[in-house]
Amino acid sequence: MRIPLGTLRILVLLAVFVGTVLFFASQIDGYLNARLFNRISGSVAVIALIAVGQAFVVLTRNIDLSIGSVVGCSAYFTGGILIAYPDLPPILVPLLAMGIGAVFGAFNGFLVARFRLPSIIVTLATLALFRSILVQSSDGSSITTNRLPTWLTEFATLNAFTAGELQFRWIVVISLIVVLTAHVFLTRFRAGRQFFAIGSNPDAAAFAGINAGRTIFLAFVISGALAGLAGFMFLSRFGNITVVAGLGLELKSVGAVVVGGVNIFGGSGNVLGVLIGAALIDLIDTSLVRWELVSAFWREAVLGLLILLAVAADTVLMRRLLRRKPTGGSQ
């Protein structure tokens, strides 16, 4: 029986994830319990959302470095609107945040798709630009928990359902639904396959009649909208939003995408892998703090080396696998 390469990658990632959990369980007393899941799932929910958005962009051979600023902006503006109109129906609020994020994403997408500017330059610029919009409009003041409606701050810990001591928060369930929807869309729908087509061979995609500009624009809008939804969750989880909200999330999202096995040059990848990548990064990040053998200051060093190791192992393994079957394409 031959296992497709994509499935193999997911299985390896899962094995690494389980191995990491077991490793920490052997090192830290009382590690493996429901509280671990409850604590980590909330932050994974936020990172997974922006990582999936980033994956859409990376699939089309682009990158979105502005995503952290978009999270900050949509959290801040959503909070500001809620303070001005506290009676807004709750169901509208996440949609509002997604809309705000989508506007920022559309700005990126317009510049990249319409003028064919390199996305790394455009989003490097808008990373700074969006952040300064946030600074300018906030005038240094910040959103605080006590000014927000109580339902919002309670929403972050609201359970959709519980299984024993495991709590499945609404934000976790929503995030999982988004990941699964994205997965089905990318693998089963013609519009979804177009993201892969443009990334793996732009010329062939153009000959096949795929509108590259529209697809790339859409990727950036999706990335922005998901960053907006993440901004809503960020607002709900932390309540206090300052001008540095979401700073550095772009690196975590690219890290999750790369560890999750999406080719940084576009064309191949799987959002289920991205979800595991996001979970793995967050798991290590939070577990190292509790590991007595090493100081908490090792967090960043380990995270960086982990990303490097994952990519190096992936590159070397893929090269070896592809060499073994001479007829194989670059699936």
Added chain:
Amino acid sequence: MTALRSWEGFLFAVLILIYAVNAWSSPVFLTPGNQINMFQLSVEKIIVALVMTFVIINGEIDLSVASIMGLAACAFGWLVQAEVPGGWAIMIALMIGLACGAFNALFIVGFGIPSLVVTLATMIAFRGFARVLVEDRGINAFPAWFNHLGQKGLIGPVPLAMVVFAVLAVLAYLILQRTAFGRKVYFIGANRAVAEFSGLDVRAVKAKIFIASGVVSALAGILFAARVGAVRGDVAQGFELDIITMVLLGGVSIFGGAGTMSGTILAILIVLALRNGMALQNITGHIQTGVLGILLILSVMVPIIRETGGRLIARVR
């Protein structure tokens, strides 16, 4: 008019315009004290921008430069605290920079992993090592001569770091535009496959550039420590964005193969004068960065604007 057609000519015109506006709106701007201060405040970034020009023209990117700056600065502080003589501490910190560059090169050249990914990871990792070294402390018990070098004038009022920048700028210009190595850097950046088939030592050139990037970044980090007189784990954090912005604004193509050292130097002067002018008008750092962001987008749009303009003119004729 023909001088304006080249990107450098255009940048030069923009630079003169910014100097004129700044001088007109603030009497302080043109004073020697302010001009030196303007350089002094960003001198570490502009030193790294010189070597980043090589990296990007070669078709690669190095996001880890600011973390190497931080790591070298923190390593220097840690060594001084461990009572290693200052001269040795500087040497070891530079060697750490070299090792960081070689580490990047190992993964980029050796394993063939894209430099964007490798240096993104090492940007996090090298910063992490800096934090492991100094944890959440600040170290400021540097030798007096060291602080003196960073803060006092070396030649008249001009401090050491500016002299280093001037020397490196001339060196970088000569190497990139006047040597065979410089031609290789362009050729590989323009078309790697052709360069390989022509028998060029592509891997050696790339490795040398990344190692140079590590050493120069470490030097810049040490200069930063001397200027500020203290180090912390977050030394130079986020500098990579400013550095890359300067290089791209200078007309260096993000896809490699095109750009000049004089373009980078003009862009450095533009960014410094623009930031200084805005600071004199009490505009905050965040907004300054936003303005630079707009400038960066406009700089990559200029070829398109020029093309559209040319088409419109042709239609009128």
